[in-house]
Structure formats: structure tokens, C-alpha cells
Amino acid sequence: MRVRHLSTEELLLQCEGELGFERATHLDECEACRSALVHMVELLGEAEQELRSSVAAETPMEHAAAWESLEQRIGRPTVVAFPVRWVAPYAAAAALGFAVFSGVVGNDLFAPDAATETTTLTQAPRIDSPELPQVSTPKVPAVAQPETVAKPAVALEEITVAASRGPEAGEPAAPVESAPIVAAESPAVVNLARARPQRYQLDPAYSLIAVMPETTLFAAAPEIASAGMRPIALAFLTPRLTLPAPEPRTGESPAEQPLTLAAAQSVIEGHWILHRARVWREDVLPAWTKDGLVFRGTVENERAREAVTAAIRAAQKDRNIAVELTVREPAASAVSRPLVGAQNAGLPGGLVRTSLLEHFGDAARRSFASTQPSALEGELDRFVNSIFESQSRLLSHAYELNSLMQAVPVALMPELTSSSRLMELVTTHANEVRREQAHIYDLLSEGLPRKYWTYQANQDDAPSAGPRAEAEALLQGALELDANLTALLSTPRHLLDAGDSDVSCGEALSRIRTGSNRIKAATAKLR
Amino acid sequence: MRKNGQHESAVRETEEVFAECREGLIRYLRYYMDDSSEAEDIAQEAFVRFYESRIRNEEILQPRAWLFRVAHNLIIDRGRKKKPELLDDEGWMSIERRLVSPSAPADTKVYVSQLPWHRLSAMELECMRLRTEGLKLREIGEVLDLAISSVVSYLARASKKLGAVEVSESQTSQHGRTPTPV
Numbered sequence A: 001m002r003v004r005h006l007s008t009e010e011l012l013l014q015c016e017g018e019l020g021f022e023r024a025t026h027l028d029e030c031e032a033c034r035s036a037l038v039h040m041v042e043l044l045g046e047a048e049q050e051l052r053s054s055v056a057a058e059t060p061m062e063h064a065a066a067w068e069s070l071e072q073r074i075g076r077p078t079v080v081a082f083p084v085r086w087v088a089p090y091a092a093a094a095a096l097g098f099a100v101f102s103g104v105v106g107n108d109l110f111a112p113d114a115a116t117e118t119t120t121l122t123q124a125p126r127i128d129s130p131e132l133p134q135v136s137t138p139k140v141p142a143v144a145q146p147e148t149v150a151k152p153a154v155a156l157e158e159i160t161v162a163a164s165r166g167p168e169a170g171e172p173a174a175p176v177e178s179a180p181i182v183a184a185e186s187p188a189v190v191n192l193a194r195a196r197p198q199r200y201q202l203d204p205a206y207s208l209i210a211v212m213p214e215t216t217l218f219a220a221a222p223e224i225a226s227a228g229m230r231p232i233a234l235a236f237l238t239p240r241l242t243l244p245a246p247e248p249r250t251g252e253s254p255a256e257q258p259l260t261l262a263a264a265q266s267v268i269e270g271h272w273i274l275h276r277a278r279v280w281r282e283d284v285l286p287a288w289t290k291d292g293l294v295f296r297g298t299v300e301n302e303r304a305r306e307a308v309t310a311a312i313r314a315a316q317k318d319r320n321i322a323v324e325l326t327v328r329e330p331a332a333s334a335v336s337r338p339l340v341g342a343q344n345a346g347l348p349g350g351l352v353r354t355s356l357l358e359h360f361g362d363a364a365r366r367s368f369a370s371t372q373p374s375a376l377e378g379e380l381d382r383f384v385n386s387i388f389e390s391q392s393r394l395l396s397h398a399y400e401l402n403s404l405m406q407a408v409p410v411a412l413m414p415e416l417t418s419s420s421r422l423m424e425l426v427t428t429h430a431n432e433v434r435r436e437q438a439h440i441y442d443l444l445s446e447g448l449p450r451k452y453w454t455y456q457a458n459q460d461d462a463p464s465a466g467p468r469a470e471a472e473a474l475l476q477g478a479l480e481l482d483a484n485l486t487a488l489l490s491t492p493r494h495l496l497d498a499g500d501s502d503v504s505c506g507e508a509l510s511r512i513r514t515g516s517n518r519i520k521a522a523t524a525k526l527r
Numbered sequence B: 001m002r003k004n005g006q007h008e009s010a011v012r013e014t015e016e017v018f019a020e021c022r023e024g025l026i027r028y029l030r031y032y033m034d035d036s037s038e039a040e041d042i043a044q045e046a047f048v049r050f051y052e053s054r055i056r057n058e059e060i061l062q063p064r065a066w067l068f069r070v071a072h073n074l075i076i077d078r079g080r081k082k083k084p085e086l087l088d089d090e091g092w093m094s095i096e097r098r099l100v101s102p103s104a105p106a107d108t109k110v111y112v113s114q115l116p117w118h119r120l121s122a123m124e125l126e127c128m129r130l131r132t133e134g135l136k137l138r139e140i141g142e143v144l145d146l147a148i149s150s151v152v153s154y155l156a157r158a159s160k161k162l163g164a165v166e167v168s169e170s171q172t173s174q175h176g177r178t179p180t181p182v
Helices: A008-015 A031-053 A060-075 A084-107 A178-183 A187-194 A261-276 A302-316 A332-336 A351-367 A373-407 A410-417 A420-447 A467-489 A505-526 B002-032 B036-055 B063-081 B089-100 B122-132 B137-144 B148-162
Strands: A283-289 A292-299 A322-327
Touching: A008 A031, A008 B148, A031 B122, A031 B148, A060 B002, A060 B036, A261 A283, A261 A292, A261 A302, A261 A373, A261 A410, A261 A420, A283 A373, A292 A302, A302 A322, A373 A420, A373 A467, A373 A505, A410 A467, A420 A467, A420 A505, A467 A505, B002 B036, B002 B063, B002 B122, B036 B063, B063 B137, B122 B137, B122 B148, B137 B148
Parallel strands: A292 A322
Antiparallel strands: A283 A292
16 A cells, blocks of 8 residues: 655645644655655745845844834824914914805805896896886996907897896986885796695505406416426527547448457557657547558648658658548638628626636735736736646547547457557556646636635546546546636627536536546556 | 823834834835835834734734735735826936946845746745745735635645655555645
8 A cells, every 4th residue: 555645735834833743744654755845845945045135134223223213103192282383373374264264155255246147138037027127228338348359249138137237327226126026926936936746646546456466466386397497598509519429530430340459559559650750639540441551631731731741751660651631621611701800799708707807906916916907918818828728738638538449449458458559648648638637727726716616526436437438538528628618718708608507617627537547547457 | 091001012012023023024025115215114104003003902913914914905005006107308317327337236136046936926926925034824824815725725836836846646545645636
């Protein structure tokens, strides 16, 4: 039975003296963990040293000066007495301010001058009163008119009421009695004064109960159960990658014409060559034909075809396997379709991206990193790109594992697993899958608070259904994760649909992790 | 009389905390501020707030973490209020002179790091800095408003990025050690 070593977190806790006794005793019996702990202590010491030396240290004089300054602030009584010498000036200023302010308010100095305010006759309230003096045009002396200012012609409506208030100087004053004006009741004024707010009251005859029939009030509840569960799509379901239908990878279907052991070994050798040539991610697969092994596939363009062909030939060494690659033709619809931007697409990213931006904004504020939107946006783009790159690699490894397992006939599996080539390929891809999912987990757990998603631990209780089924399950998990990440990180907010959340990221990651272990175990078991 | 006693007690406590935490606090502030006088201002403000809290009889269980947190928030507040500085001609000239000057000023310390600090994320670096200033895990969590497990996680990741040795996985059992994704 192998021992359980201390993780980095536990080593760190041990450095801080906070590791539990039970785990700490492991150090007594494990040389590897002891040396790792020593290295950790040295590393942390070096880090402390570097961080401390990166800023200027405080000198004793600075320390003393700082305390002196602080003491001046906190040493004096908290209730600060008002300086006596300022009493007189403050009192004078307050009195002056009060006088000015009271004068302004009392005399309404800021109000417009009543003598110069003009009110058109049409705006003035029409009051029929015999006591009002007759309206006359204002008499403006010619000398009072500055020649430089062009005065508009006085229209009838612009005759000021102010001019009607009194006669010109020198004329006999007309008796102006204000009491009759106040006492005079204009019909309009009377109506307004006597008017009451109109309130619309519900007729008591029309009460709610009376209006609503009894059947409506106590209607039977709709049959919710019969509606069935359906995903609530906010817009429309976004296209998703789906598990590819099993297709014959070796020229003929294994069911129709089973491969011989030698042929199957050649196919695996072909996978191995693709792996060694570093072109296994391309859409190229080894196929077994009547003439022997051949590499078939499709590449993007002529240049890629030459490069892939050269790489495969270089990796073959002594063997001379045919390479039949075709150049992928662009879809007609893609060529004819004009390139137009999506209208009303909103911000790129969507809900989660916005949430992440807010989260990182907060994190950046807490850690004093730059809070400029451009820097945050860049950081976030890098974060999302990193996830997608990792997911892309994970998916390609899962696809490769699946195609490997599909290429090998089930009947020949035990014999083939004894070859080191197949085992090495399976182990390599499974390990890479696991590594990439761990990377994605790290990124997601840093970006999203843990409470928003769950991650199940290993759940490998179910019996294994064989390497091929395990590879399919693994690929299924990878596709689910891909769909989830695509929806969460790149789908605009208005395109998110409820069907995206069938499997959470944590659940998909858990399945992938379990699947990578199970496929290795299943293959090894056959061996 | 009682107020006077409170004042003296608060001053005494502030003095003790000042003697204990000032050096680490000012170094922590200088990580983020080029202007040392600004760091001094924030440090002093933090100690004044400590004094005022004690005057109000507010209980402070972890003075060191409390001070660092207050300083931390003060920096954030200052950063929010800070407006972009508009340079005049003389300001631009001084920058140009600094850039084209063949020799660095005498007081400039050339600091060469041996560790890959650039690989650390902002929070990891923050945790490392606070740890360097002698704060315990709980105190770091208090300052940054994080759970202790998160602090441990950040520090462990930082250690890995800085080059901590991990015991190889092949030596671990399948049912024993918790793998990286928990």
C-alpha cells in the first residue's frame, strides 16, 4: 500500500504550524515529504527576503518622526477648544451674513423688479372692474431711448401692465382703489376657488366579488403535471457539438469485415506515427484497405497538405505508407454569405463574462491592480482564452482516444492491449485529458466563487463497460463541458438558454476526470 | 475624568501597536505606492483610526490584521478618488530627461529578482506580501476578506509557481491524497 504524501497546501500549513497532528506525523516517516518541506521553507524564506528587499526599509529616524507626528494628532484632547482669538472675526462674519441673508429673504431682493417686469395682457388675468384705470400705451420720452439700441415696435399685446399702474410724472394721479379689485369676483376665480377635487369612487354596487363570478374565484388549478418538463428557451437553442456517430475508421466496418490482428496492429501503428509526427490533431486517420495501411483525411489548404504529408513521411522512417489527403473545400453558403456583423449583439461575452468582469474588478480593487477597463478586459480575455485553449486540447485528446478505441475491434482488444503502443497512446491521452481538466478546474475555481458551482469527487463505483464505452463516455463528458463553457463564456446574454445548464461545469469536469481514470484502468485490465 | 483615562489608555495601546506593526505596515504600503509620503499619510491615518476606535471602546481582537485591513481599504479609497494627473511642459520634460538619462539617479535601487513573481496572480502576490509582513493565515483572510482555505490555496499556488517541489504523483495512492481538483 502506497503512502499518502503531503500536498503543497499541507506543506504550507506545516510551515505555518497549523497542520493537524495526524498528518504531521507523516513527516517522521517520509523522506520525500521532509525534503519537500525543507524546500518549501527555503522557498518561502527566499520569497520573503526578495519581497522585503524590493522596497526601501524604514529607518529609525523615520520611525521616530512618524510617532512624533502621530502623537501630535492623538496626544491632544479629543475635544478641541475653539481659539478665542477667532471669536470676534467669526462673530462679525456671522452677523454680517445673517444681516445680508435676512435682507435678501425679507425684501425678496432676488425677485424680478415689479416695475420693469412685463406681462402681456393676454397673460394677465382678465378682471372686469370699473375701478381699473384705463389701459394706455406707455409714453416713453424720446431722450430716454438710446439711439444705439433698436427697440422693437410695441405691439398691442406687449403693452405692459406696469405702465397702466400709474400715470406719468406730472399727470394727475388717478384714484386707484385696490379693495374693489380684491372684492370683485371673477366667475373664473369663483369657480376655481369653489372647485373640489374630483374623485372617482367605486360604486358600491360594483364590488370585486360582485363582478367576478364564483367560478372564476374558485377555478380549478391547471394541470401542471400533465405539461411535462421542458427546457425554457429564452431565445433559441444554440448549436452544440454532439457525439459523432461511430463510423468505420479502418476503411471497412469492423462488423462487416473484421480486422485481423495484424491489420489492427497496423492501424494502431498508424496512430502512433501520427502521434510521433505531431499531426494527430489534424483530421487525418489511418485506414486499413486491401492495399494495406493508408493515411486518409482532409486538411485546410494546399500548404497544410504538404506540411502534414511531409511530417507523416518523416515519422514513418523505414515504412512507406501512402498518404491520401484532400483539401477541404469551403462551403458554398459560407462563401456566398456576405460578412455582416451581428446586429444588436450587445456586449461580447454575456452574463457570465460580465459577472467575471465585475468579480475581477473587485479582485483588482482589492489587490490594487489597475482598475482601468482596458486592462481588466485584457486580463479577462486572457483568462477566457486560456480556458478555451485548454478545453480545445482536452477535446482533441478525448476525440483521439475515442477514435483509437473505435478503430480497435472489441474481439482483438485483449491481444492489442498487450502491445506497448496502444497502452502508451491510451495512457498519454488519458493523462493529458486529466491534466487539461485540472487546468480548467483551476481557472474556473479562481474565476468563480465555489458556491456557484459544485465539483464531485471520484465516482467510479459503477462497473466498467470496457475501454470503448469508457472512451465514448469520456468524449461525451468533454462535449458537455465544451457546450457548457461555450454557453457560459462566449454566448451573449440574450442567447443563453435554460438547456445549457443541464450539466454543470463541475459535473462535466468530474465525469472527465473519472473517465480518464476508468479508461486507463479498463485498458490495463484487458492487458 | 473617565474620558481622560480612556484617552490615555487608547494612546498607550496605539503606541504599542505602532511599535509592533509600523515597520511591516509601512513596507506593505510602499509595495503599492511610489510616493513614500503618501504611504506615511495612510499609515498615520490607520493608526489614528485605531486610536479613535479604542476611544469609542470598540473591541479589536487582532490589531495587526485590523490595521492592515484599514490601510488596505484606505489605499483603495485613495485610488478611487485619485484623478489622472495632467502634466505640464515641465512634467513632460522631466519624464523625458529621466528616460534618456544614461545613468540612473543615485537613489534608484536596481532590484533583480530571482523568483518568477510575474507568474503570480494579483491575489497570490497579495497573500505572499501579507505573509511576508508576518500575518498569520487567519489574519490574511481577515485583511482580504477571504476564507482561510482560500488563503491557503492562494499561497500554495503561489508557492508552486515560484518553484515549490511537489511530491511526485506516482508515489501517491489512489485513495489517499486528494488530487488537485478536489
